[in-house]
Amino acid sequence: MSTTLNENLLLAIPLAPLAGSLIAGLFGKAVGRAGAHSVTILGVAISFVLSAIVFFQVMDGASFNATVYEWMKIGKTTFEVGFLVDSLTAMMMCVVTFVSLMVHIYTIGYMADDDGYQRFFSYIALFTFSMLMLVMSNNFLQLFFGWEAVGLVSYLLIGFYFTRESAIYANMKAFIVNRIGDFGFLLGIGLLFAFAGSMNYGDVFAKRTELAALSFPGTDWGLLTVACICLFIGAMGKSAQFPLHVWLPDSMEGPTPISALIHAATMVTAGIFMVARMSPLFELSDTALSFVMVIGAITALFMGFLGIVQNDIKRVVAYSTLSQLGYMTVALGASAYSVAIFHLMTHAFFKALLFLGAGSVIIGMHHDQDIRNMGGLRKYMPITWITSLVGSLALIGTPFFAGFYSKDSIIDAVKLSHLPGSGFAYFAVVASVFVTALYSFRMYFLVFHGKERFRDPKHPESPMGIEAAAHAHDGHGHDAHGHGHDDHAHEPHETPWVVWLPLVLLAIPSVVIGAIGVGPMLFGDFFQHGVAFDKVIFIGENHPALHEMAEEFQGWASMGLHSVSGLPVWLALAGVVTAWFLYLVRPDLPAVIKRAFGPIYTLLDNKYYMDKINEVVFARGAVAIGRGLWKEGDVVVIDGIVNGSARFIGWFAGVIRFLQSGYIYHYAFAMIIGMLGLLTLFVTLGGK
Numbered sequence: 001m002s003t004t005l006n007e008n009l010l011l012a013i014p015l016a017p018l019a020g021s022l023i024a025g026l027f028g029k030a031v032g033r034a035g036a037h038s039v040t041i042l043g044v045a046i047s048f049v050l051s052a053i054v055f056f057q058v059m060d061g062a063s064f065n066a067t068v069y070e071w072m073k074i075g076k077t078t079f080e081v082g083f084l085v086d087s088l089t090a091m092m093m094c095v096v097t098f099v100s101l102m103v104h105i106y107t108i109g110y111m112a113d114d115d116g117y118q119r120f121f122s123y124i125a126l127f128t129f130s131m132l133m134l135v136m137s138n139n140f141l142q143l144f145f146g147w148e149a150v151g152l153v154s155y156l157l158i159g160f161y162f163t164r165e166s167a168i169y170a171n172m173k174a175f176i177v178n179r180i181g182d183f184g185f186l187l188g189i190g191l192l193f194a195f196a197g198s199m200n201y202g203d204v205f206a207k208r209t210e211l212a213a214l215s216f217p218g219t220d221w222g223l224l225t226v227a228c229i230c231l232f233i234g235a236m237g238k239s240a241q242f243p244l245h246v247w248l249p250d251s252m253e254g255p256t257p258i259s260a261l262i263h264a265a266t267m268v269t270a271g272i273f274m275v276a277r278m279s280p281l282f283e284l285s286d287t288a289l290s291f292v293m294v295i296g297a298i299t300a301l302f303m304g305f306l307g308i309v310q311n312d313i314k315r316v317v318a319y320s321t322l323s324q325l326g327y328m329t330v331a332l333g334a335s336a337y338s339v340a341i342f343h344l345m346t347h348a349f350f351k352a353l354l355f356l357g358a359g360s361v362i363i364g365m366h367h368d369q370d371i372r373n374m375g376g377l378r379k380y381m382p383i384t385w386i387t388s389l390v391g392s393l394a395l396i397g398t399p400f401f402a403g404f405y406s407k408d409s410i411i412d413a414v415k416l417s418h419l420p421g422s423g424f425a426y427f428a429v430v431a432s433v434f435v436t437a438l439y440s441f442r443m444y445f446l447v448f449h450g451k452e453r454f455r456d457p458k459h460p461e462s463p464m465g466i467e468a469a470a471h472a473h474d475g476h477g478h479d480a481h482g483h484g485h486d487d488h489a490h491e492p493h494e495t496p497w498v499v500w501l502p503l504v505l506l507a508i509p510s511v512v513i514g515a516i517g518v519g520p521m522l523f524g525d526f527f528q529h530g531v532a533f534d535k536v537i538f539i540g541e542n543h544p545a546l547h548e549m550a551e552e553f554q555g556w557a558s559m560g561l562h563s564v565s566g567l568p569v570w571l572a573l574a575g576v577v578t579a580w581f582l583y584l585v586r587p588d589l590p591a592v593i594k595r596a597f598g599p600i601y602t603l604l605d606n607k608y609y610m611d612k613i614n615e616v617v618f619a620r621g622a623v624a625i626g627r628g629l630w631k632e633g634d635v636v637v638i639d640g641i642v643n644g645s646a647r648f649i650g651w652f653a654g655v656i657r658f659l660q661s662g663y664i665y666h667y668a669f670a671m672i673i674g675m676l677g678l679l680t681l682f683v684t685l686g687g688k
Contacts (some may be wrong), residue, residue: 005057005064006300010083013093014132016043017100021125028118040125041104044679047128048097051090058090065138065202065531077198084138084201087526088341088536092135092273095345096266099352100128102502106356107257109499110363114255120160124261127153131266133504135273138532140189140199143274147185149237150267151178157258158251168255174247177614181244188230191216195223202674204533205280212284219513228281228288230555232295235271239325242299246607246614248322249306252314256359259314260352263321269344272328276337280533283335286419293333293414294421300326302608304432307439309604311462312369313358316443317526320395321351323432327410336413336545337537342521343391343406346514350394350403353506357388360499364492365454370462371443380492385448387503392444394510396437396572399560405514407433409522409549410558411568416545433568437575445583454492515556523550 020043024036029038069081103124111117130153134146151174159171178286189199195211196204204211214223240248246646248268252259262268275282275292282288300323307319325349331340362379378385394403411433414426458465494500511533520526521545527536553559563569582589594601603609 003062005054005085006063007064007068007083008067009050009054010064010085010136011068013054013097013429014129016046016050017132018129019043019526021122021129023354024118024125025122028122029046030294031118033117035053036121037104037108037168038668040121041101042633043125043130044097044101044104047132048094048101049095052091054085055396058085058087063528063529063531067138071461073142079141079199080139081142081350082138082200082531083136085136086531086536087367087529088273088276089135089237091341091345093132095348095420096128096131096135099266099348099506100124100131100261102236102352102356103257103261106260106359106499106502107255109496110257110359111255116160120157120257123153123160123621127157127258127261127266128363129596131270134270139200140193140204144186144189147234147270147274148182150270151175151182151238154251154258154262154267157262158254160254160258164253165653167178170247170250170253171665174251177244177247178237181234183232183233185237187575188227188232188234191223191227191230199257199656201277202679205533208280208284211281218583222285222287224281225285228278228285229291231281232271232275232288232292234564235329236295237271237332238274239268239271239329240299241271241295241325241329242302243610243614245299245303245322246610249315249318249607252312252318256314256355256362259318260355268321268325269328269348272325272340272344275329275332276537277375278608279337281536282332289333289335290420291333293330293417293419293425295335296326296329296331297421297425298326299323300330300432301428303438304435306607308435308442309601310439311372311459313361313371313374313443313447314355314369316371316439317351317354317358320354320436320440323436324351324395327407327429330414330429331410333425334410334413334417334422334545336417338522338546339406339409339413342517343403343535345508345517345521346402346406349393349506349513350401350510353387353391353510354395356499356503356506357384357391360384360495360503361388363495363499368454368458368462370459370464371446372459373456373462373464374447374455375450375454376448378448379494381494383494383500387500387507388444388448390507390510391687394514395440396575397433397568398572399563400511400515402510402512402514404563405518405559408563408566408568409518412549415547416548430567430571434571434575437535437572438579441576441579442583444570450584450587493561515560518556518559519553522546523553524569580659 017040020040023031023039028036064083064085066466067078067080067082071079073079080565103641104121107120107124111120114120127150130146130149132146134143134150137143137146149605155171155175158174159167161167192204193199195214198204208224211227212222215221216223216226233244237244248263251262254262267598282292303319303322303326307316307323310316324343328340328343328347331337331343360381361374361377361384364377364384365374368374390401394401397404397407411426411429414422414429417425453459460466460469530536582593606612
């Protein structure tokens with residue numbers, strides 16, 4: 001077969017969702033609700049099928065790296081749209097389109113009664129287009145376009161309920177925090193462009209050794225180190241790494257389907273993908289790799305702690321996402337790029353499953369999201385229960401489930417790393433195993449097992465409990481349960497097939513994809529055939545962690561069986577047992593522990609006060625800078641110049657106006673004076 005992929009086939013992959021988005025968005029009223037979901041689902045389905053075809057062609061040795069459209073040329077620099085399709089890109093395309101397709105189908109049931117039905121389908125299809133343009137790019141210009149496009153559409157989706165003040169606050173917060181990261185990202189791209197003279201990945205990679213020998217102007221810092229750290233700051237914003245993580249939990253204000261799409265396989269993994277794609281550059285800077293590893297370790301451990309004290313079912317899963325993104329980032333810092341991408345893939349399936357499962361619970365609980373008001377749902381929602389259990393087992397790294405193979409590989413890679421910060425990173429990822437199991441099964445047990453609390457009065461601190469108390473205080477006739485008097489009408493129920501079918505389809509890869517992928521992706525030739533570089537993901541001689549792991553790997557079955565002798569599996573089991581004891585056997589103990597460790601709980605409940613710090617440092621700082629630029633720059637300098645010019649012109653006009661009196665004898669007198677002046681001048685010059 002041909003070694004070059006068909007350009008038209010590749011163009012159809014991002015353009016199919018774009019076409020669906022435009023039809024649903026511009027002609028939503030004309031096509032109706034059924035037409036909107038049909039055309040967008042068809043577009044994403046076409047994209048998924050074509051992505052799968054491309055994936056198999058790439059596995060047979062095909063590739064693509066060329067310009068599709070030349071936008072403009074300035075001097076020797078060309079700004080263009082181009083595709084780079086290799087095994088990394090093909091895998092990302094399949095993951096993005098499959099998860100997006102599941103979310104589209106799920107949305108039919110979840111948003112069935114929403115007035116913004118067509119608008120939502122238009123947005124999520126546009127989001128899919130943006131993410132595909134990002135992962136398929138072969139140059140920094142297109143990468144930045146996709147990067148900003150997913151940020152823009154996420155802003156629209158997080159603030160989908162734009163009449164709700166909390167949604168407006170959340171999408172503005174996401175937008176501002178991402179702009180901070182994007183500033184660093186743009187600086188990194190600018191540095192590479194300035195010194196490499198090109199925006200094409202292949203051209204920059206070809207000059208990586210020359211760039212590594214340069215110093216940042218005016219300092220002793222390595223140019224490549226500064227550029228890589230700047231690029232990673234962009235990833236910190238997009239992939240929600242500490243301290244630019246604060247936007248992601250608040251983004252739960254958006255509808256649940258977009259929570260799954262943003263936080264599973266697409267936007268938040270864009271930063272992980274970008275660093276892996278830039279591995280030939282990062283590999284030449286140990287300082288940048290150490291920085292990446294430490295930031296990831298902090299995120300993995302400390303964001304996991306926050307998941308323990310959350311009571312909103314979606315926020316528990318959101319903090320889980322933060323922690324798992326930290327795992328991926330640690331793997332990148334340990335120079336185990338393929339392990340990070342492997343965890344990105346496995347995480348995409350089981351985290352989308354958990355988010356959509358949470359949405360199914362919310363539907364079944366009549367839009368109550370507080371896990372303290374649930375319990376015993378296993379009997380009422382059997383499909384949601386079993387699929388959520390599968391997702392939870394995959395998340396905590398249960399042997400033979402997808403998450404086990406990727407998480408265990410990350411821990412091994414960090415253990416073998418010799419970079420500064422690897423000791424702390426190893427402690428963080430190992431400790432996070434226990435923390436992950438604790439908060440995951442705390443949520444699982446409180447939702448699906450134990451006492452059926454949905455018939456009891458709503459928890460007084462839950463949103464519905466507060467609302468019920470307010471209604472009771474106002475005398476609106478609601479009972480202590482926080483709802484009307486027909487309790488049976490409010491019993492949980494299993495969701496429609498359009499909701500539970502995506503759960504089942506996502507549960508399958510959440511079990512098997514780890515065993516299928518661990519061999520070829522980590523220790524096989526999956527990433528060996530590069531296009532822009534000799535290998536898709538570069539592994540340097542100074543970071544041999546994967547080489548050492550490959551010597552011990554004997555297959556997926558052996559890896560699962562031997563895990564029982566390792567610490568992570570027992571820590572995960574300890575976390576599950578602890579959650580079982582605290583929330584099923586002795587449900588009174590959490591309140592006792594909360595009182596005993598009051599200051600620590602307050603710190604966690606306030607999210608380490610990072611929201612307030614970001615508000616003071618970034619939000620108020622941005623306001624202060626803006627006000628300073630307004631007062632000093634605009635009012636003093638710009639207005640001074642403009643108003644000064646206006647005043648001078650006014651004064652000059654006044655003088656001229658005085659001379660333009662309209663009387664003929666004034667003009668005759670001025671002419672005589674002028675003539676006398678000229679004669680005097682000529683006589684004087686002639687005399688000389």
